[in-house]
Amino acid sequence: MPVPMTITEKILAAHAGVSSVRPGELITARVDIALGNDITAPIAIAKFKEAGAGCVFDRDKVILVPDHFTPTKDIMSAMQVKAVRDFAREQNLTHWFEGGDSGVEHALLPEKGLVVPGDLVIGADSHTCTYGGLGAFATGSGSTDLAAAMITGEVWLKVPQSIKFIYKGALQPWVEAKDLILYTIGDIGVDGALYQAMEFCGPAIEGLSLEGRLTMANMAVEAGAKSGIVAPDEITRKYIQDRARRPYTFYASDQDAEYARIIEYDVSGLEPQVAFPHLPENTRPISQAGTVPIHQVVIGSCTNGRIEDLQSAARVLLGRKADKSVRLIVIPATPAVYRQAMEQGLFAIFLDAGAVISPPTCGPCLGGHMGILAKGERAAATTNRNFVGRMGHVESEVYLVNPAVAAASAVLGRLASPDEL
């Protein structure tokens, strides 16, 4: 009898070259993609060189995306990007993105079909867990892990226990994947899934678009998880079939697989959620947000910067204007999203609403550039972290919301539901 396994355990076993793995076991696994960005890759490259390594293990499988401080915001960040560019050229990497080719890494890779279902991905960026939305095992690591993976094509991993989340019921209007994950983090806490894998399933997940599933998996790390995953299905197949340039494998959990916990939610009555400062677990339904004046609205990031997100914001902003007291910043996550938004007429809606449209970048999400908050300012953002000082001054505040709520908050100048318009 084969040992029953979760989807996560199956992917890890396949990449460790064994027939089964158990939670807690330490494995050395083969990686399909090793990813770095302009902040984390420079350290990895320095370590790679210090170690005296010659070439990366596979020039198709090491992907470097400068996206945090790009277009480079100052001399030091330009030097960092240059170090990454020089390395990418020297190693003749197939996937190096810059300028008009670059976008927020975790939006870019799925869109280009560079990560496929069944992959094992490690990235020197905590939101690498995003690719779980495609049915891949993906986890964030540090620069040293990236350096080691670039050399050996391998990573050491402790097999995580899994928590199964079952979402039942149909979603109300304006309730999106973002709200499901914020609600979940609000329920289990920012360390509620520490060292564990979050497996999202149930009718509400099956009904989500692939983009929505990426949003859910993206924020698994905000619950402390190692990874988040959605089993691939027809929606995944439709998304991936014309993008993938290599074979992919659909894995699924066995019926009798073991879980650390099984948590079930009925989400039919769920409202849009807001995570109050300064932790993603401080969630409340929008109806209980009270009157919170907002000075800046950011719509973008690896969480909610895809075309679906911009469409959702545009539906709310159509024919409306952002309040005079609000700076509305829209950041399409990738060049392709940028083009689609332009061609679909969304830019006209945003410009009429008084928005600034930024080139694809992480920008203000991490307090890098393109919209930094002053002391005492508050932002409603579709991003994923609202830590102290995350978007600027240590006495500024970030409220995490979905794109429709962000848009409505821009119009009313305070945290608001689209239903209030």
Next chain:
Amino acid sequence: MEILQGRVHRFGDDIDTDLIIAARYLNTSEPAELAKHCMEDADPDFVKRVKPGDFIVAGKNFGCGSSREHAPIAIKAAGVSCVIAKSFARIFYRNAFNMGLLILECPDADQIEEGANLMVDADMGVITDKASRKTYRVTAIPPFMQELLKSGGLMAHIGKKITHDNC
């Protein structure tokens, strides 16, 4: 491992990587530069007070948030010899061992007081408050992590796998 001695700098729960080293300083990875801003948004005076060998003691989920290795680098470069917390966020935990910063999980970390003078014996898994002689147990470091620490981090550990055969 040698026995460590130093003073305690206390922090609370869920100390995130933005508090350890804010993103505005991530346009460099120079340890000395990063050290200047270590813990700045949690305690602006931390770098002025910290002495070589001191300890950071915190609550649960220390190091949550970003994967920036700049966080353990900043802590190490600021002179901190060891971080003691109730629990650690996983990427921070990984990074610390990979780059050779000692971190210890201590279920009773909450009871250790600000300014206390500690003696830390990582091999025995015991922390002693020098004034009160009170001792605290730490969770044993898994064997693989001990190996990593002994070899001086992940790069040294994979040493023999480093080749030019890929070229």
